[in-house]
Amino acid sequence: MNAFPIRPAVAEDLAAIQRIYAHHVFTGLASFEEIPPDLAEMGRRWQAIAGAGLPYVVAADAMGEIAGYAYAGPYRPRSAYRFTVEDSIYLDPRFVGKGLGRALLARLIADATASGKRQMIAVIGDSANQASIGVHKALGFEMTGTFHGIGLKFGRWVDTVLMQRGLGDGASTAPTN
Template identity: 50%
Template sequence: MTTPAIRPACRADITAITAIYADAVQHGTASWELEPPGEAEMLRRYETILAGGYPYLVAERDGEVLGYAYAGAYRPRPAYRATVENSIYIAPTAQGLGIGGLLLDALMKACTERGFRQMIAVIGDGTGASVGSRRLHEKAGFRLIGVAEKVGFKHGRWLDQMLMQKELGEGDRAPPGL
């Protein structure tokens, strides 16, 4: 099996991105939305990410989008401008093949090149259904910085939310250039 190409997402990818996200919303705990948004809303979100100067990537093999990842603002206040939050979603048929790691590595590189200094992963249910996300981030060098217990309710049960963090580039050794 060939390694998927990691490339910037484009508008033509929105249909596949919408389907991947819909599965995550309906069957998983990575997203805490309860109803999957349609293509128009996913396109609006994609355009908002790009307009903010953040990277939005897809993993593609043989013309099929297998997963996607993007970074966005961690918080809206300007003092947080050098910190991003990541999101990574993999198609159900492509999970466990290392695609999440490829996307995360490329996303960290793209964020570092843009001058971002910290990346936060907000992981829903990091001890249950989303344990794969926790392992992915640990493998990439993220460290656990906190757990908010029983703060979400989805699929008939209470969910914890984990925060993991990784320093990018110069980290806190110099003021941000953003």
């Protein structure tokens, strides 16, 4: 049994989501944003993802506190990319190392597959982020490339690692919808 039940995010979760994301913006390289968005902007982002029928989920601890969240957003806006999503996973630092990132990613994979998506892309900030790279590898993602030194954050150049995983039939058949 998962110690962190995963469910679709709701509006009441947005303050916790914004707090978790702000921590990562201020302290880490998973996001290349340098100023965290406010609560209203986080709400707009959540509505855009959920409103498009894409998965946006949270995991809560036994007390109902949001321990992490994840979503699968459009990879790019052009129509030919409509069957491809990009995953994003952010954890409250108190809950790192408990298998939560893996559980959230597994849920995104299942939900995106069920919605007819065919590819999932991971764009991982910092090639030294072995935890994220390892979780993605464990769930079937393959390394597709690295952009070297494309982001400048905290006074240093940062890489972006690209990984990819097929969903359902992947690219072996054409979608029917």
